Every structure is written in structure tokens, then in C-alpha cells.
Amino acid sequence: MLDAALPSSLGGGGFGLLEQCAVLTEIGRAVAAVPYLPSITMAASALAEFGTPELVDRWVLPVLRGERVLAVALSGFTASGGRVSGTQTAVPFGAFAHGFLVAAADEVFLVDAAAAGVSVRPQQTVDHADACLLELSEVPGVSLGDIGDWLRLRGTVGVCAQQLGVVERALELTAAYAAERKQFDHVIGGFQAVRQRLADAYLDVEAVRLTTLQAAWQLSSDAPAASEAVATAKFWAAEAGHRVAHTAVHVHGGVGIDVDHVVHRYFAAAKRLEFQLGAATHQLLTLGDLLARKP
Structure with missing residues (x-):
């Protein structure tokens, strides 16, 4: 049955959004293809917050036990009379x-x-994570109300947290490589241009960290400027993620474009997260609209 503490304990150990973001950062560092973001941070959290005790028993608890996955x-x-139709490609996990x-x-x-009218066709993302083409035709659904924005904001913060882990680890790998790779009998990390590139990447990673934590805290605290904070964080996750990913490849040189090299996994993950739930330009437009509505 529904526990009053359940919405704030998803993920185990009393995990709220901030703690879930810490988990997502570690998932990003390992570029692990696990469905924690859609299944726990978004779907299970929404069901625990807005669903009935019966939905919690049937869906949330099995998800927390690792027995089910939600996407x-x-x-x-579109929906009419409680029945849903439509198509979306590349649905994560x-x-x-x-x-x-x-x-x-x-x-x-x-x-x-498993309902009649549901078609799921497996797909694979650029970083080899699982996805699907989802097609629904007059499928009966259980309404959770108008929580689309709630899901998007929470999911966007989760993407930022995962991107933080990706770029943080990518920079560590790149700095280590620059400290040992030699050209002209000197490690390339001693060259001014490489040092500057790494320094810029460090600032980008810290910008992602700061804005992500700020957005997660404001969102979990129901702060009035949470939407602006989320858009700001996703702008940095996209823009800085792009720069750090390319820095990692460029500093690694030829091995940076080898799909069998570990750094390529971080590049591909960073590029997918850059565009997931809105790229940099989209976030700036969203932020501009939000600020324009303020008196």
C-alpha cells in the first residue's frame, strides 16, 4: 500500500531528487546503459506522487525491486475517452x-x-543504449492528470546530472592521457594550447555541476524559479557537454575517433544527452519565454 514516505524514498535509503541526481551522475561516469532516469527518477516517482495505492502496489514497488521497468x-x-494513440521514436529503454x-x-x-494496440519495436541509440519505436492505437490508459511539465522538468534535471558524470569522467581520462602522451619528447599536457583546452573543459564541467545542483535543489524545494533554473542547467549540460566531448576527442587525437576506445563511449553519450529533452538553443528560447512572462 501507499506509504507517505514513498515519493521521497525512491531508489532506496530515503532518496529524493537530489540523491537520485547523485546516482545519475555516477551512472554517467560509468556510461552505464541502465534505465534509472526514466524508470525511477521520472515514472516511478510520478506514480508514487500522483498515483493511487493500487498503482503503487502494481508498478512502483516492482520497479524499486528491479522486477519491472517503466519508460x-x-x-x-493524443487521447480521447481515456484511449491513447500516436507514435514516438527513440523512447529511452x-x-x-x-x-x-x-x-x-x-x-x-x-x-x-502488454495491452492490445501497443507496438514496441526495438531501436538502439548512438551510444548503444536500448530504445524503441512506440506505437499506440486506441490503447486504454490510466490518467495521472496534467503532470507533463512535472515529468519534463524532473527528467531534464536527471539528464543534466547524468551529463555531469559523463563530462567529468571524460575530462579525467583526457587529462590523464595528456599527462602521458608524448610528442617531440614532451608530454602534450605541457603544451600551452592543450593546457588551455583542458582548463576551459574544467570550467565547463564545474558550470554543469553548479547549475545542475541548483536546479535539482530548486525543483525539489518547489522554488518559484525552478523552471528557469532547469532551463539554465540544461543549456550548460548541452553546450558544455558538446565542448568537453569534442575536447576529449581532439586531445586524444587518432584514438579519440576509434569506436573501440573508451573515450568514444563518453563522446557518444555526451552527444545523446546534449539533445535529449532539448538542446542548447531550445533551452535559451524556453528561458527567454519564462523571463518575458515575469512582471
Whole structure:
């Protein structure tokens, strides 16, 4: 049954959004293809917050035990009379999901992957994480209300946290490589241009860290400027993520473009997270709209 403490304890050990972001950062550092972001941080948290005790028993508890996976699809769907139709491609970790949270207009629905009218076609993202093409045709869904923005904001912060881990570890690997790789009998980390590139990357990583923690704290505290903080964090996660990923490849030279080299995994992950839930330009436009509405 629904526990009053459950929404703030997802992930175990009393984990709230800030703690979940710490987990996501470590997932990013390991570039681990695990569905923690959509299944725990977004879907299970939403069901615990807005669902009934029956939904918690059926979905949330099995997810926390690792017995089920939930995926989230936020665009491309319509609903009429509680039935959902539409299509979204590249739904993260949807290929093996047991259920989906699907956004349609001003309502979010929980859809069982085993229901009639659900088509799931496995796909693979640029960094080899699992995804799917999700197609729904008049599928019955359980309404959770108008929580689309809640899901997007929470998911966006989670993307930023994961990107932090990716770029942080990519910079560590690149700095270590620059300290041992020699050209002209000198380590390349001693060259001014390389040092400056690494220093810029360090500042970018710290900018992602600061803005992500600020956004996560404001969102978990229901601060009035949380939406602006989230857009700011995602701008840095996208823009800085792009720069750090390219720095890692450039400093590594030829091995940086070798798909069998570990640094390529970080490059591919950073590029996917750069665009997931809105790239840099989209975030600036969102931030501008939010600020323009203020008196």
C-alpha cells in the first residue's frame, strides 16, 4: 500500500531528487546503459506522487525491486475517452519496458506494454543504449492528470546530472592521457594550447555541476524559479557537454575517433544527452519565454 514516505524514498535509503541526481551522475561516469532516469527518477516517482495505492502496489514497488521497468514518452500522442494513440521514436529503454508513461495534450497516461494496440519495436541509440519505436492505437490508459511539465522538468534535471558524470569522467581520462602522451619528447599536457583546452573543459564541467545542483535543489524545494533554473542547467549540460566531448576527442587525437576506445563511449553519450529533452538553443528560447512572462 501507499506509504507517505514513498515519493521521497525512491531508489532506496530515503532518496529524493537530489540523491537520485547523485546516482545519475555516477551512472554517467560509468556510461552505464541502465534505465534509472526514466524508470525511477521520472515514472516511478510520478506514480508514487500522483498515483493511487493500487498503482503503487502494481508498478512502483516492482520497479524499486528491479522486477519491472517503466519508460516515458512525452510527445507524439493524443487521447480521447481515456484511449491513447500516436507514435514516438527513440523512447529511452522502451524496448524492454513493462509500461509507459505517455503524455497527450494536458494529460499523462500510464499504459501497460502488454495491452492490445501497443507496438514496441526495438531501436538502439548512438551510444548503444536500448530504445524503441512506440506505437499506440486506441490503447486504454490510466490518467495521472496534467503532470507533463512535472515529468519534463524532473527528467531534464536527471539528464543534466547524468551529463555531469559523463563530462567529468571524460575530462579525467583526457587529462590523464595528456599527462602521458608524448610528442617531440614532451608530454602534450605541457603544451600551452592543450593546457588551455583542458582548463576551459574544467570550467565547463564545474558550470554543469553548479547549475545542475541548483536546479535539482530548486525543483525539489518547489522554488518559484525552478523552471528557469532547469532551463539554465540544461543549456550548460548541452553546450558544455558538446565542448568537453569534442575536447576529449581532439586531445586524444587518432584514438579519440576509434569506436573501440573508451573515450568514444563518453563522446557518444555526451552527444545523446546534449539533445535529449532539448538542446542548447531550445533551452535559451524556453528561458527567454519564462523571463518575458515575469512582471
